Amino acid sequence: MRILVTGGAGMIGSNLVKTLISQNHDVTVVDNYWRGKLNYLKNDDILVTSKIINADLRDYSKTLEVIQGFDFVFHLADIVAGINYVFDNQLFLWRSNIMINSNVINACIENNIKNLVYVGTACSYPKEKQSYIGPPLFKEEDAYPAEPESSYGWSKLMGEYEAELALETGKINVGILRLHNVYGPPCELDPGKSQVIPALCRKAILYPKEPFIVWGSGNQRRSFVYIDDIIDALVDVRTRGMNKGVIQIGTDHSDSIADIAKKIMGISGKDINIQFDLDKPEGDVDRAADCSKAKQILDWSPKVSIDKGLEKTYEWCLRELG
Secondary structure (H helix, E strand, O other), rough: EEEEEOOOHHHHHHHHHHHHHHHHOEEEEOOOOOOHHHHHEEEEEOOOOOOOEOOOOHHHHHHHHHHOOOOEEEEEEOOOOOOHHHHHHHHHHHHHHHHHHHHHHHHHHHHOOOEEEEEHHHHHHHOOHHHOOOOOOOOOOHOOOOOOOOOOHHHHOOOOOOOOHHHOOOOOOEEEEEEEEEEOOOOOOOOOOOOOOHHHHHHHOOOOOOOOOOEEOOOOOOEEEHHHHHHHHHHHHHHHOOOOOEEEOOEEEEEEEEHHHHHHHHHHHHOOOEEOOOOOOOOOOOOOOOOHHHHHHHHOOOOOOOHHHHHHHHHHHHHHHO
């Protein structure tokens, strides 16, 4: 198939591109390298595809030009970073992601693309339902009544809504995955843009030159899913999950950030003094996923344990920073 991956030079996108190419698909990447990197698309210093377009999908005329002639579009492009960046740039994230999502969805329809996979986020669940330790496992329908904590969560939820509206036109097939916290290589290590697991890996590797500071109390919890399991879900939704509504991808348990920090410290082999900065934001308190729909429709369940996933991520970060 002729497949386009938006955000294809990012962590998820680059892994998906490599998998699709290994399955003999004709894959094109579009990315503006806001967080994605060309190096992510290399195996042994060789690019896995020459079909790479540098474009900003907030420009609708450019989006129309780029998204044409494909059998399938995986839409992963968005603007996101660590929690501090998200809360410091709410308007920018909202406007950017609303434009990106709307432009991609409408360009697909206008250019007669038949199949689109939209990737959403568990950040779209209501903040009230994530405000205490041990809430019930989230189901897909728990996103409404809507009240995400951040503009990022709102923008991604509105992308889901627009994708569903596109499906209602009868002109396009749509698959929607709502992902919980994805981690694994390759990942952003820049202090201004990195998310929690790569940030803690970086701090452990550089310690004591960089202090090992955990943002917030460390009691906040997340459902972490390793990148390989995410790619399995994306591949499966193309063949099994189209026009089936939102399917969330996560784990049925959560891990506290404090526990993640301790696991990374153990992997590092260093005697690290963990500090907690209570002046930093920590976001929603807790969430985990009821993945019965993913199991039923995609025959999907996570396979990589948090311990194995953290080991693989730390090893990659160590090579990058070494």
